[in-house]
Amino acid sequence: MKNNEIPLKQKTIKGFLWGGIANGIQQVFALLFGIVLGRILMPEDMGIVGILTIFSAVSAAFMESGFVSALIIKKNITQDDYNAVHWLCIAIGATLYLLLFFAAPLIADFYEIPILATAARVSFLNFFISSFGIAHSAYLNRNLLLRERALSTTAAVFISGICGVTTAFYGLGYWSLIIQNLTYCIVTSSGFFYYSGFRPTLHFNFKPIQSMFRYSSKLLLTNVFINVNNNFLTSILGKFFPTAIVGQFNQANKWNLMGQTFILSINNSLIQPLMTEISQNDGSRQVRVFRKLLSFVSFITFPLMFGLSFVSNEFIIILIGQKWLVAADYLRIVAFGGAFAVASNVFANYNLSQGRSTIYMWNIICFGLLQIALFFLLKSYSIIYLLYAYTGLQIIWLNTWYYICRHKLQYHYYFLFKDVYLFAVTATLSLFITNLWASHIDHIYLRFVAKAAGLVSIYLFLLFITKSDILSEVISFLKEKISKKEKNTK
Incomplete structure (x- = not known):
């Protein structure tokens, strides 16, 4: 064997x-x-x-x-x-x-x-x-x-x-x-x-x-609704808004999805084996493994996606030019919501690992129907309000996934706050502190670097002084890798 x-x-x-x-x-x-x-x-x-x-x-x-x-x-x-x-x-x-x-x-x-x-x-x-x-x-x-x-x-x-x-x-x-x-x-x-x-x-x-x-x-049915969810807004905007607006949103959403994909690609090698481990262990072991996974995903996701939102103006102008400035406004909103979508993905994968594909399917369908309903309720207003509503829905839907998983996983709301929202709050606080001084820099390239470096530095500092478990584990892991490398070179 x-x-x-x-x-x-x-x-x-x-x-x-x-x-x-x-x-x-x-x-x-x-x-x-x-x-x-x-x-x-x-x-x-x-x-x-x-x-x-x-x-x-x-x-x-x-x-x-x-x-x-x-x-x-x-x-x-x-x-x-x-x-x-x-x-x-x-x-x-x-x-x-x-x-x-x-x-x-x-x-x-x-x-x-x-x-x-x-x-x-x-x-x-x-x-x-x-x-x-x-x-x-x-x-x-x-x-x-x-x-x-x-x-x-x-x-x-x-x-x-x-x-x-x-x-x-x-x-x-x-x-x-x-x-x-x-x-x-x-x-x-x-x-x-x-x-x-x-x-x-x-x-x-x-x-x-x-x-x-x-x-x-x-x-x-699930895959159809996943594709509707991902592409509905880009498509339907073409009926009610000028093609240029659709293009601006498409550009913003492309960078948002690229950011999400980058994070998920880092975690995929971790998610799949851990999800298998979760499905094979007792309840207390399941919670510990799941929390560690979710904390790690949140630890990476919120500074990166909130950071993309924070530097959206500089990011878009530097990379693709002034003509896409409207896309920067859209990216600022959708990247913020994208962070919560990545966190929701961990709960969704847990459901699939437990064989609860029917629950997963109906959750995806309900999310898609709510997206469609929101569009027709708000289409007469500015697209900005629509994007804010979609971001709010992403945050609410993270709580929906939590509600679905809480009993089977024995996962309390306090855990959700500590494993997800604490990282979101820390990233937001880092963003505001950085903005107090970085926003006054006139040179766009220096401002971009200052915003990105400032947010990450303050984020890590806040986690360090609050003695974050996941940061301690990451530091220990890096120290172990460095010491092993030094031993091998000797």
Whole structure:
């Protein structure tokens, strides 16, 4: 038994390592290409692509239909299972593309933007192209071929970024973003096919789908609402606000999501094994492990996301220019709410680790419906008020996740205050203290550095004088690593 477990453990650790490295490299590429494209393109270009995003995202969720997860957890898997999912995904992708192809003029009429019709017909090819790589993606995940997956996605980010920047430089405007997305899908699907051991055949047998459908249908509904939640505002703004405003919000939300992804990528290697440990231990052990995880996530999240909110003006102007100044106002609000979304993610993962996928699904659906309701209640006001309301909803929803988990986890509200809100309050206090002196600096680059460095320094100092447990553990961990390194060099 042990001999079989060692290769699996090594493969898992290697996979996490490759996943972490690839994610970091991809974040750097996304940052660099985002800066260049932001300086070349106009807000209207971002707005046009942003409006169409929800159609592609929801179609991709329907097309995948939860079958990737179903293939990964299936005990005895065969060629027929992969083959059935492969051809079904392509069939669904083709059907959805044809429907949206003919609906494109209606979409353009709804938004009263004639150029959307042609843009939509080309842009929607991305999810159809992706359908050819879904079964191969499942194969890579199931067999822990995360290095191969990482190579494919990293190459796709780099090549698509080069294509996007080149076409933008030659004046193609919003088409450069569409070309970038299509290139990413082509390279990713090709890479998955190349590294996957599965090869599709023309033997059509859809019987395996029946056994997977019950599990996958629940994931389908959840994934659809996750994509609606992430893209609804960007899309619906195009109906009631100018395209330039949509572009400004899309730009702000892109940096917000990039910040969240960066934090989650740091914690993913920690979250997954700890969540497994939580599900296998007694109640008191569960609470201790969960609290340590949540405290660590909060310790990183609040200074980084509140910091992004704090320096949003300088950050946007320095990186992508004065024309995106409105996006800085939006980023200041959405990054603040994004911090609470990251904390909520820990509770959501706990629910999934306990097999409570139905509760998770309804929570996602309710959050999406409330977002939609808030928009229609506040759409006649400024978008700023709408974003404040969405941020308030993020904070409330963290408490909703707590309420759902509290009994099963035996997690008291005092713990939530200590593990989350105490870090939020400390980061906020650090922000206000830093602002007292840093805001008076005239030079924008110096002000940016002073704000960022001041906030982090004061934040760590406040945690140090209040004897924060998580800070003590981080310091001890770093000291241990340094001493080990010194011993090895000797």
